Amino acid sequence: MLSYQMMRNRIICSREALENFQFVTVNGKVIFEDKDKIVRIARAYSQVVKSAIKPLFNGKSIDELTKEFYDVLPNYIYLETALKQAKTIVDGLLDREEERGEIIHARIRKFWFASRGNKSDKGNRNIKFHVLEDHVEIKVKDPWGKWIYAKAYFGKEYLPLLKELEELSKRKEEGYGAIVSFKHYPMIHLQIPLWLYLKYFSSPKPNGYGLIAGFDLNSDRLNVVVINKDGKVVAKKTWWYSEVVSHGFPKEKARALRLNVLSESLNFLSKIGVDYVVFEDLFLVKKKKFTRSRSGNRKVSRFAKKQLLIHGVIKALRLGFNVVLVNPKGTTNSEEHEKVMREKGFDRHTASAYLIALKGLGMLNDIK
Numbered sequence: 001m002l003s004y005q006m007m008r009n010r011i012i013c014s015r016e017a018l019e020n021f022q023f024v025t026v027n028g029k030v031i032f033e034d035k036d037k038i039v040r041i042a043r044a045y046s047q048v049v050k051s052a053i054k055p056l057f058n059g060k061s062i063d064e065l066t067k068e069f070y071d072v073l074p075n076y077i078y079l080e081t082a083l084k085q086a087k088t089i090v091d092g093l094l095d096r097e098e099e100r101g102e103i104i105h106a107r108i109r110k111f112w113f114a115s116r117g118n119k120s121d122k123g124n125r126n127i128k129f130h131v132l133e134d135h136v137e138i139k140v141k142d143p144w145g146k147w148i149y150a151k152a153y154f155g156k157e158y159l160p161l162l163k164e165l166e167e168l169s170k171r172k173e174e175g176y177g178a179i180v181s182f183k184h185y186p187m188i189h190l191q192i193p194l195w196l197y198l199k200y201f202s203s204p205k206p207n208g209y210g211l212i213a214g215f216d217l218n219s220d221r222l223n224v225v226v227i228n229k230d231g232k233v234v235a236k237k238t239w240w241y242s243e244v245v246s247h248g249f250p251k252e253k254a255r256a257l258r259l260n261v262l263s264e265s266l267n268f269l270s271k272i273g274v275d276y277v278v279f280e281d282l283f284l285v286k287k288k289k290f291t292r293s294r295s296g297n298r299k300v301s302r303f304a305k306k307q308l309l310i311h312g313v314i315k316a317l318r319l320g321f322n323v324v325l326v327n328p329k330g331t332t333n334s335e336e337h338e339k340v341m342r343e344k345g346f347d348r349h350t351a352s353a354y355l356i357a358l359k360g361l362g363m364l365n366d367i368k
Helices: 015-021 035-057 062-069 076-100 156-170 194-201 251-271 294-302 305-318 335-344 348-367
Strands: 002-006 009-013 023-032 112-115 127-131 136-141 147-153 178-181 187-193 211-217 221-227 233-240 274-280 322-326
Touching: 009 015, 009 305, 009 348, 015 305, 023 035, 023 136, 023 156, 023 194, 035 062, 035 076, 035 112, 035 147, 035 178, 062 076, 076 112, 127 156, 156 187, 156 194, 187 194, 194 305, 211 251, 211 305, 211 348, 221 251, 221 348, 233 251, 233 348, 251 274, 251 305, 274 305, 274 348, 305 322, 322 348, 335 348
Parallel strands: 009 322, 211 274, 274 322
Antiparallel strands: 002 009, 023 147, 023 187, 112 178, 127 136, 136 147, 178 187, 211 221, 221 233
């Protein structure tokens, strides 16, 4: 178990989880001087990702495929990033096939390219940026030529943050990943180190009363139970968003509703003196649990619980909470869970939130 300090607050979690909280993505609209050359990079990158899935599925290594696909995308950093992305897709397919007992086919509709960051490359070897007064100058390495220039427009509130990241990159102190996408129009997505993001966008929270809040994230509701240092229940609350699991409900609208509820719950907890928020460490859970119910399976498959968790953790850190991620074993189906429901009269989701809070309290006591 790791404890990682972030400015005034910290996150306590497994090593697997910590890897997912290193960066925050900021997005900007980008206008390229030569869009045709940019599109060529994206087509080659997408081709590598799609073409690499079958050989990776059959056991070929990334090193082997780097040699095979170099003629398609003659830039090792772009190529390595694309192949690692394909490997992530394959790993996800294998997990789903094992769980559901059927062959799952990859459907890749996105059109994009990315370049991983590295402090030794002064931030990023292929995608550089320079902050000006009202926009950001971007230059992208063309694998078949020179640099391609562009102007990117982020919110003005991000410019001081990007300026500091630019200086850190020049001194080889920080790296940043970069992605260019084309969903509605060209966008650039820069991966900012989390500590730096929090430096600019976290707000000081008044000291609370040492209270601990356990969260149970669900597809149709959010359950929170607040306990004190003795494990006594101080408050409990449920936020509902049942409409998001109905058939045909827009996926993006469902995501926005869930994120808004999560933010609302954290603001509420800040007002009642909570200092620690506790979530299940979903990065220790590899598979989604499917059922025999078609409607239940729709809820499971459409509910991006890890995305909600990541948003919750970063939002909590921004608001000045300390965050604890606990092993979810026993918080949903266990004798203790049944006992809590029976003795306290809690529904199953409230009981889960209570057990999650208790696990968080136990972890905090262990590290004192």
